[in-house]
Amino acid sequence: MGAPVDSAEPPQECVELEQQLFGLEAGLTGVATVARVRWSSDTPMQTSLVVTGWRDQTRETPLEATPATAHEHLLTGLHQQSSYTIQARGTSPDGTVCSAEITLETGSLPASLAPLSADVRAAADDQGYTFTHIISENSLYAAIIDNDGEYVWAAKVWDREVDGGGDPGSHAIIFRVMPSPDGTGIIFNTQGERLDETGDLVHIAWTGEELSRRSFLAGHTDFVLLPDGGAAMLGWTLRSFGDRTLLGDTIMVQGPDGDTRVICDAFDHLVPDLGRTYNTGFMPEEGDIEDWSHVNSISHDAETNELYVTITANNGVARIDAETGETAWILSDESDDFDIAAERTVHFPHSVQRIGDELLVFNRRNPGDTTMCSGAVNIALDETARTAAETWRWEGGGCFHVGFLGNAQRTDEGNTVTSWSHFGVMDEVTPDKDLVWRVSLGIGAAFGFSHRAPTLAGAPQ
Amino acid sequence: MTRILLVPLLLVGCVRVGDVSKGLDDSGLDLGDSTIEVVPPCETCVLTDANNYHYSASLDVAVQPGLAGGGDTLLIDWSDLTRDIHGHVRGVDFEIEEVLLLVFLDLSPEEISARLADDDLPQSEVSLYASCTPTDDHCALADFGVLGRDVELEQYYNEGLGTWMALLRSDAEAGAHTMVYLPPQSGGVTEVVIDDATSTITANVDFHSLQPLVLSQSTESPHTLNWGRLETDGIGNALATHTLSRMLIARYDQPVKNLETQVFDLETIAVETWNVPISGQQELNLDDVLGENAALRIAPDETWLLALYCDSCANPAPKFVTTLQAEAK
Numbered sequence A: 001m002g003a004p005v006d007s008a009e010p011p012q013e014c015v016e017l018e019q020q021l022f023g024l025e026a027g028l029t030g031v032a033t034v035a036r037v038r039w040s041s042d043t044p045m046q047t048s049l050v051v052t053g054w055r056d057q058t059r060e061t062p063l064e065a066t067p068a069t070a071h072e073h074l075l076t077g078l079h080q081q082s083s084y085t086i087q088a089r090g091t092s093p094d095g096t097v098c099s100a101e102i103t104l105e106t107g108s109l110p111a112s113l114a115p116l117s118a119d120v121r122a123a124a125d126d127q128g129y130t131f132t133h134i135i136s137e138n139s140l141y142a143a144i145i146d147n148d149g150e151y152v153w154a155a156k157v158w159d160r161e162v163d164g165g166g167d168p169g170s171h172a173i174i175f176r177v178m179p180s181p182d183g184t185g186i187i188f189n190t191q192g193e194r195l196d197e198t199g200d201l202v203h204i205a206w207t208g209e210e211l212s213r214r215s216f217l218a219g220h221t222d223f224v225l226l227p228d229g230g231a232a233m234l235g236w237t238l239r240s241f242g243d244r245t246l247l248g249d250t251i252m253v254q255g256p257d258g259d260t261r262v263i264c265d266a267f268d269h270l271v272p273d274l275g276r277t278y279n280t281g282f283m284p285e286e287g288d289i290e291d292w293s294h295v296n297s298i299s300h301d302a303e304t305n306e307l308y309v310t311i312t313a314n315n316g317v318a319r320i321d322a323e324t325g326e327t328a329w330i331l332s333d334e335s336d337d338f339d340i341a342a343e344r345t346v347h348f349p350h351s352v353q354r355i356g357d358e359l360l361v362f363n364r365r366n367p368g369d370t371t372m373c374s375g376a377v378n379i380a381l382d383e384t385a386r387t388a389a390e391t392w393r394w395e396g397g398g399c400f401h402v403g404f405l406g407n408a409q410r411t412d413e414g415n416t417v418t419s420w421s422h423f424g425v426m427d428e429v430t431p432d433k434d435l436v437w438r439v440s441l442g443i444g445a446a447f448g449f450s451h452r453a454p455t456l457a458g459a460p461q
Numbered sequence B: 001m002t003r004i005l006l007v008p009l010l011l012v013g014c015v016r017v018g019d020v021s022k023g024l025d026d027s028g029l030d031l032g033d034s035t036i037e038v039v040p041p042c043e044t045c046v047l048t049d050a051n052n053y054h055y056s057a058s059l060d061v062a063v064q065p066g067l068a069g070g071g072d073t074l075l076i077d078w079s080d081l082t083r084d085i086h087g088h089v090r091g092v093d094f095e096i097e098e099v100l101l102l103v104f105l106d107l108s109p110e111e112i113s114a115r116l117a118d119d120d121l122p123q124s125e126v127s128l129y130a131s132c133t134p135t136d137d138h139c140a141l142a143d144f145g146v147l148g149r150d151v152e153l154e155q156y157y158n159e160g161l162g163t164w165m166a167l168l169r170s171d172a173e174a175g176a177h178t179m180v181y182l183p184p185q186s187g188g189v190t191e192v193v194i195d196d197a198t199s200t201i202t203a204n205v206d207f208h209s210l211q212p213l214v215l216s217q218s219t220e221s222p223h224t225l226n227w228g229r230l231e232t233d234g235i236g237n238a239l240a241t242h243t244l245s246r247m248l249i250a251r252y253d254q255p256v257k258n259l260e261t262q263v264f265d266l267e268t269i270a271v272e273t274w275n276v277p278i279s280g281q282q283e284l285n286l287d288d289v290l291g292e293n294a295a296l297r298i299a300p301d302e303t304w305l306l307a308l309y310c311d312s313c314a315n316p317a318p319k320f321v322t323t324l325q326a327e328a329k
Helices: B109-117 B286-290
Strands: A021-028 A035-045 A047-052 A058-060 A068-075 A083-092 A095-098 A102-105 A116-120 A129-136 A139-146 A151-159 A174-179 A185-190 A198-205 A210-217 A219-225 A231-241 A244-254 A260-265 A295-301 A306-311 A316-321 A327-331 A349-355 A358-363 A375-382 A387-394 A407-410 A416-419 A425-429 A435-441 A445-447 A451-453 B004-006 B014-016 B020-024 B030-037 B044-046 B054-061 B075-077 B098-104 B128-132 B138-140 B163-169 B178-181 B191-193 B199-206 B213-215 B224-226 B246-252 B272-277 B283-285 B303-309 B320-326
Touching: A021 A083, A021 A102, A035 A047, A035 A083, A047 A068, A129 A151, A129 A174, A139 A174, A139 A185, A151 A185, A151 A198, A174 A219, A174 A451, A185 A219, A198 A231, A210 A219, A210 A231, A210 A244, A219 A295, A231 A295, A244 A295, A244 A306, A295 A349, A306 A349, A316 A349, A349 A407, A358 A407, A435 A445, B054 B109, B054 B178, B109 B163, B178 B199, B246 B286, B272 B286, B283 B286
Parallel strands: A198 A219, B044 B224, B075 B191, B213 B320
Antiparallel strands: A021 A035, A035 A068, A047 A058, A047 A083, A083 A095, A083 A102, A116 A435, A129 A139, A129 A445, A129 A451, A139 A151, A174 A185, A185 A198, A198 A210, A219 A231, A231 A244, A244 A260, A295 A306, A306 A316, A316 A327, A349 A358, A358 A375, A375 A387, A407 A416, A416 A425, A425 A435, B004 B014, B020 B030, B054 B199, B075 B138, B098 B128, B098 B163, B163 B178, B224 B283, B246 B272, B246 B303, B303 B320
16 A cells, blocks of 8 residues: 655646646546546556545555556545545656646435444544445445545445345345455355355446356355455255254355365264254244354465354364365364363354464354353464463453354454444454444444455555 | 515515524514524525424333243234324325334433434444334234344343334334334233334424525526535434435425424425435436426415435434525515
8 A cells, every 4th residue: 555645745746737648537437436537648658646635635546557648547435425636647757747637526325325423533544444234124235434434435235125025134135345356346245045046246346337246056144255366155055864954054165267166064074963952044944944053254364275264053263274175173162172271262253364373253152141242352372282362352342242243353454343243333443452443323224244455446545 | 785585484574685683483473582694595505504494302102011031922913003103094005014123231211212312322222133024913022033034032032131122114104103112021911012102202393493495586597406515414413415315395385383293294294295316416406396497486475395304214304304485576
């Protein structure tokens, strides 16, 4: 990420205007906060856009990768209902050459997008973008919120009036929203509601159009994009035990060519406790099926090409080879793989991230037990000695009892971003638990998983 | 430029632009110390908070304790319900399409009602949010799920575990149709009966202290209306203008004072209405809505209101209401 341009370091003075760079124009796209900007230069030139707006901040887009005379840029990262001045700049033998300035007024995002209230204590030039989805009774949005606590992008992916009645869960519920690796938009996942339905990864352009879709049969809840261009997704599987049918989980890996294989099946690694009755109704159209393993999140460690998943059945986290599906260990009170310093260090987990010799886990805790608060915890691992111990915990400054979804993520700066899901709160805290950023929703709206990215493709920095 | 303005209905008598005048309402009552600054008629009109009405409300919601630990048998029944919280009679085809069950661990019924009335209840206070899609005039606790999934809610229905609230909704109307508190208590009932007396709302509305929007009679340029600079709603809460989804412009055959008791019926009691979807917009051309010159349609002896609604918000009261007038010729 380039350094922010502030008033102390203004862009270079223009040696001339509208001669070598000219014809700057901008228009809003299908998303009211994304503008298509075009301009020309008389000779091939690498140029950028200087954008001044929100609280008079001046930021600049990265220099174009290749010289050109016809220039186009999809400008993202803008706030709705805001005014921006835009100027194209380039470098010629004469010095910094500039286009004339133009003014862009962004539009309004859809009315049914739940309003945010923000408590932002970060520095004004601290950028970051949180990808999430906004759940309400009548609509689902994929959305991006910046470090000012403002929406910078949103697209409706389900609408009760358009897509029919019933709960969002019986239609196109999405869970995780991430930036697409090619910088053209976002990717979110849907899930199959039955074993013969697909969970899809849907690629939406910044301008709002669907670009592509890749499908995983019986895919559900969470996915991760892999460095080779493939993806891994959780999947449903069933197994019968006498007159009982248990719902288990798989991990599917799809290569860049679209070939999908199941690398791991929970029934091959864990043994159901048939003395216990598991919750039913999790697969709405199969009311008697018991929800057994309840694997509910997946992440990838690029250094080792290993996957990490959270498992409700044994209150565990598993480390799995992304190529072979072999399980290296399971961190759980019910497993002998680790000597854990305290019980319930992993307890109803819903996200895991590997960070060096530690794990960051989001523990929902038992939602029926109000004596325990959901929270993000650091767990120090010694994989040689096979010991594990909690070293840090964040419970949101209060006590939330998260009943579905919820996750935590460590940023590059070492802060922790947590989604408190149906409490309609996401926050970011430092290692000292100082609040940096917090956004909240009004009654009737909730967040899905959160995914923080330090930059946004197309946005001035 | 100074013009003599006649501001019918709201003020009695003539005032000058720039004057700050002590106002009289249409019934001739002295408005006390309230003063109204008259602004010039506009063609390029920008709504401000000074144009907005004032709204406050109180909620009266029954508390019907349900039998603690009896969640397996607890039934919420509304077969006796004939009216909604605003007193509107249910039509023959009217159906409750969804029942929401909210659990507040840290708030009492009184606190919840007050904060709902003030539109000041964040989602973070809601510890559990489940729903039931009824097939008849009742839902059992076991019928509720989260995002279509069974969460065995009944096992949590135990004394001391928060304030439980049921809200009945219909797609035919914004906000809740009615609501009831059903805290789990030993000795509570196994059937919570919702009827017309279960919930009522009393709204206090002031349409007469606001600064009216006066349209210029000029035909030099179209009458545009921009609402992007509004900062607060009628309650005084921060307003996210992107949530405004609908504009109602309506003509009435009664004084504006009479409308203050009918804030939830501004559309149905009007003689003539224009409903304009405004999602994704901040500005529109009023002449496109009302005619070639919007001001010409507004007669001096008529009452006109312009209201902005957020149809996806929990509170069905308009976020913004102002009186609409035409410049006196």
